[in-house]
Amino acid sequence: MRVELNPNQSDTCRSMSTSSSDPEKTSPADLYRDTVFLPRTSFPMRGNLPKREPDWLTRWAEIGLDEQIKQQAEGRQTFTLHDGPPYANGHLHIGHALNKIIKDVINRAHRMSGYAVRYVPGWDCHGLPIEWKVEEEYRKAKRDKDSVPVLEFRAECRAYAGKWLNVQMEEFKRLGVQAEWANRYATMDFSSEAAIAEEIGRFLLNGGLYRGLRPVMWSPVEKTALAEAEIEYHDHKSTTILVAFPVVKDPTPAHALADVSVVIWTTTPWTIPGNRALAYGPEITYVVLRVDDTGEGALLEPGAKVLVAEALVDAFCKEAHVTAHHVLYTLPGSALEGAVCAHPLRGAGYDFDVPMLPGEFVTTEAGTGLVHMAPAHGEDDFRLCRAYDVEVPEVVQDDGTYAPWVPGFAGVHVFKAADVVCATLAAVMEQANANGLAPAGLVARGELVHSYPHSWRSRAPVIYRATPQWFIRMDGEGALRNKALDALDDVTFVPAQARNRLTSMIQNRPDWCISRQRAWGVPIAVFVEKRTGEVLRDATVMKRVVDAFREEGADVWYSAPASRFLGPDRNPDDYEQVFDIVDVWFESGSTHSFVLGQPGLSFPADLYLEGSDQHRGWFQSSLLESVGTRGIAPFKALVTNGFVLDEQGRKMSKSLGNVVAPQDVNDSLGADILRLWVMNSDTNEDLRIGKEILKQQGELYRRLRNTLRWLLGALDGYTPEEAVPYAELPELERWVLHRLTDLGGLIARAVETHEWVGVYPALHGFCTTDLSAFYFDIRKDALYCDAPDSHLRRSARTVLDHLHRCLTTWLAPVLVFTAEEAWTARFGDVESVHLQAFPDMPAEWSDPALDERWAGLRAVRRIITTEIEGARRDGTIGSSLQAQVELTLSQEEAAHFANVNWNELAIVSHVEVMIDPESNSVYVEGSEGGTLHGAPVVRAAEGEKCVRCWKVLPETGSRPEFPGLCLRCADVVETTFKASAVSAAAGQEGA
Known part of the structure; x- marks a missing residue:
């Protein structure tokens, strides 16, 4: 078989032309077009992610990708990232997406690095947020929650949580998160409820759990204690008052406190009925100040004598409208030891002494340097009064109203009490003035906007309220605080500075209040002996409880008789059955006990990863729970991500209209865009998102x-x-x-x-x-x-x-x-x-x-490119391939850049290298002496443009059988034509 090769006449050549079937009308460029190996791929330019991504999810489900991943992991070293459970009460928000995407990236990267990764996702399903939602439906239907049987109410809460758990699961899948969805955990699973009850039992049996009276954050709206992690701070306008307490016992030399009143300042007027003591600073200097003249609005009268801190006299006089005064005595704080005051409402049901007690927490930063103590409504107040055996009265009920036995204020809500309290105290001051007595009652009233704790669910302000609660002790026998701090020494923190945040929180936190006065959750399944008030610590009873929970769920605590748990040897009438539920943070902190340790899931986990707020939430509760029951931290490393803000750095809110929902991003741009945003951000800090950023x-x-x-x-x-x-x-x-x-x-x-x-x-x-x-x-x-x-x-x-x-x-x-x-x-x-x-x-x-060498070459290339751009702007050349460059190098540069194909590097048709032996190096660092050579010179290249590669070369067209081609292209086309002709001939012969 003979192959004819004439590009101007052969059928093979003509078949390669895409523009014309007539050889005489075929241009050289068209003739050789199909000999250029341009990129070809089925991978489209546009991603069309919102449409294609769901198809991939379907495809992965069809081929059983999750099961393949699981099988592939067998025999590998494990990596365990324990999932912090999101709350099952609504659609995912952008913070959920951020956190889950980071986790997914870490898991996938470990898997592709050779680790066995089993990722078990989980959900928090108990607690107040879900109760709150169910109760909202009750309120809409004008239905009384208290009339609903507890098991019926719990069933509605379970159904609500189950619905949103499934919704969130599908939304996580749409984000591309790979997990063992069929093996997910939920705190409301019977097995989980049993494990949580068992963890409570561990603290019960090791002596860490006790019932005690102590002020806790209390929500009057939700009628329950709250954890610190359930609190957020907002600006709040509070009424401030200065109140005078007359001294009735004066231990000072020369009776310096005779006819003197101690003045306190507080931002919580509603706590005055709960006052039982005053605190002073032992190291603070105080003065007895006599009022000589007053201005408009003053409640004190000239001649009144009051005790305030020396450093705060001017501030006090301004607020009390005292225009002239002089100091009668100066006293060290220690001289106040043993002093006793009368409550300003003495004679109206408050006929008890108010002792003055030394408090190290008292400062002169604001107020008067003297602090009123309401031991039921403040931690410092409680500790100081308890240390001196001062009564802790119960004056506020669970709904925030004063109890019926509170003189003068019964039934008033504490957040509406300021006017009532101030009016009562003002009347007392007026009477004291009229009778020529030492000042008693209201000295001044004002307003202050300050940061104040609110419930993050109801958005309502909270109070401190002392009630009997269940606590896990941080100090004393077992010293949970010290053990937890020691355990953190072996934990890696990312970012590293997060260690200080969690450590300081552990160092300063009070005993852990784990009880809540609600219905939906795992009950603190313990008994208290009525006769002694002691909690029953019996491993056999605890085992019965756990076994029953595992079989029937925590509802059995409400449906079964107490005798089922107490057994035949105890009389149920002798015991109080506790129905408080456990704090949801204790629940989520216990998840390691029923998730980790399964086949392929190591304990402790290699990693916990959550938002920075979890230093006071899940990180802390998990640490305390695990250290308290197992002696070690449940994690080897903690990674923290920031919060998501809008493009202006504002917190997202519906009212501002700046909420970015992950579902909307999926539908408009695709989940891959959202995932890319996450990993292109500094996730250690707060992130920003919005239309422009996306x-x-x-x-x-x-x-x-x-x-x-x-x-x-x-x-x-x-x-x-x-x-x-x-x-x-x-x-x-x-x-x-x-x-x-x-x-x-x-x-x-x-x-x-x-x-x-x-x-x-x-x-x-x-x-x-x-x-x-x-x-x-x-x-x-x-x-x-x-x-x-x-x-x-x-x-x-x-x-x-x-x-x-x-x-x-x-x-x-x-x-x-x-x-x-x-x-x-x-x-x-x-x-x-x-x-x-x-x-x-x-x-x-x-x-x-090599990297260093190419850094230098690229620097030279940038200089050449700059000159080429200048030549393009002034019309000397059109494209870089129409240029030839004269590149001057010193001898040092020529040696340093030896064997470089400058034509390729500069993407020009020709580079002529000129070596100037007299010049100094401009492109190689460290050279000294000599003159500097000139910049590259760009001019139009000599020769003709090759119609195939577009280089301008003198050789173009030198092979007449391949018009318009340079020698390289002519050789390639010749080879291509031969190969095509042979292939075509072979096809004809086969036919």
Whole structure:
């Protein structure tokens, strides 16, 4: 068979033309168009993520990807990230998405690094937020909650939590989160409720659990104690008052306190009926001040004598409208020991002494340097009064109203009591003045806007209220506080400064109040002996309780008789059955006990990861619970993420209209965009999100997608037989592989340290700066125009193969859908990218010296490019390939940049290197002496433009059988035509 080869006449040649079937009308450019190896790929330019992502979820479910992942993990070293349970009471918000995406990225990266990862997601299902929602429905229906049987109410709460648990699960799946969804945990599962009850029992039996009276944060709206983690602080306008307490016992020399009244300042007028003592600072200097004159609005009269701190005299006089005064006595605080005052409402039901007690917490920062003590309504108040055996009265009921036995204020709500209290105290002062007695009652009234604790559920202000509650002791026998602090010594914190936050909270926290006066939750399933008031500590009783909970759930505590738990040897009539429920933070803090330790889930967990608010929430409760029952922390490392704010740095709220819902982002842009936003952010700090920020993330995504698309197109038809060994690769290709080792090391360190901030921005920078704007730009000529078997083209495609494998797998933990698409576009859908491992980086690829050399070359290239741009602007050239460059180098530079193909590097048709032996180096650091050579000179290249590669060369057209081609392109086209002709002839012969 003879093959005719004449590009102007042969059928083979004509078949390659796409513009005309008439050879005489075919231009050279059209003739050779199909000989250019342009990228081809099925991977589309547009992601269309909102439509395609759900299809991938369906596909993964069809192929059983989760089960494949589980099987793949067998025999590997385990990595356990224990999921902090979100609350099952509504759609996911952006904070949920942030947290779960970070967890998912960490889990996927560990899996692709060779670890066995079993991620069991969980939910908090008990507690006040769900009760609150169910009660809201009752209120709408004008239904009385107290009339609903407790088991019916609990069933409604269970149904509500179950509904939202399933909704949230589907929303997490849509975000691309991989987890053992069928094996999820929930605190309302019977097995979970039994485990929580068992953990309570552990504290009961080891002596850590006790019932005691102490002030706790109390919500009058929700009628229950609250944990610190359930509190948020908002600005609140409070009434401030100055109140005079007449001295009735004066221990000072020379009776300095005769006819003197002690003046206190408080922002809680409603606590005056609960006052039982006053506190002074032993180290503070006080004065007895006589009022000489007063201004408008003053309640004190001239001649009145009051005791205040010396440092606060001016502030006191201003607030009390005292315009003239003088000091009668100066007293050290220690001189007040033994002094006793009368309550300002003495004679109206408050006929008890009010002792003055030394308090180290008293300061002169505000007020009068003297503090009124209401021991039922403040922690300092309670501790100081208890230390001196001062009564702790119960004056406020669970709904925030004064009790019926409170003289003068019964039934008044504490948040509406300021006017009543002030009016009563003002009347007392008026009577004291009229009778010429020492001042008693209201001295002044004002207002103060300050940060005040509110319930994060009802958004209503809270109070301190002393009630009998169940506590886990932090000090004393067992010293839980010290054990917890010691356990933190072995925990890694990311960021590192978070250690100080959690440590200080443990150091300063009071005993842990774990009881709540509600109905939906795990009851504190204990008994108290009526005769002695002692809690029953019996392991057998506790086992009966746990076994019953495991079989029937915590509802059995309400439905079964007490005798079922107490057993035949005890009379139920002798015991009080406790129906307080346990704090939900204790529940979530106990999750390690029923989640970790399963096959494939290690205890302690390798990692807990939550928002920064969990230092006072889940991190702390988990630590205390685990240390208290097992002696060790339940985690080896703690990672903290910040909160999500809007683009102006404001907290998100419906009223501001700045809420960004993850569901909306999924539907408009796609979950991969949201995931990219997370990993491009500094998650150690508070993050910002909004339309413009998401638009920017969309642009970053587009660049990454274009990088993957170009790689796939340039690898069209690539086979392993093309691969070039590392030692034979050109220097530029070896530099790219070195950069891959840098990035591989960055990702490996992030996997081991959990510090991911900056990793994916670095990967994006590599794709845009090192690849698209540099390496791809340089190698397009070889990839598009070199012969398929050329060493340079094969070398480039060898590196592109590594790039595609590395980038697709490195991006897979974040762009879970896009990476799968980019993987299957090349390798088919036989195996998911999520079953791949991160590629190993051969040690020989790492070459720091090469990196330093190419940093210098790129700097020179930027200078050349700047000059080329100038030539384009002034019309000297059109494109860079129309340029030739005269590059002057010193001898040192010529040696330093030896063997560089400047034509390739500058993407010009010709670079003429001129060596100036007299000049000093401008491009190599550290050189001294001599004159500086000039900048690169750009002029129009000599020769004709090759219609195939567009280089302007004198040789173009020198082969008449290939008009318009340079010699390189003529050789490639000749080879291509031969191959095509042989193929066509073989086809005809076969036919």
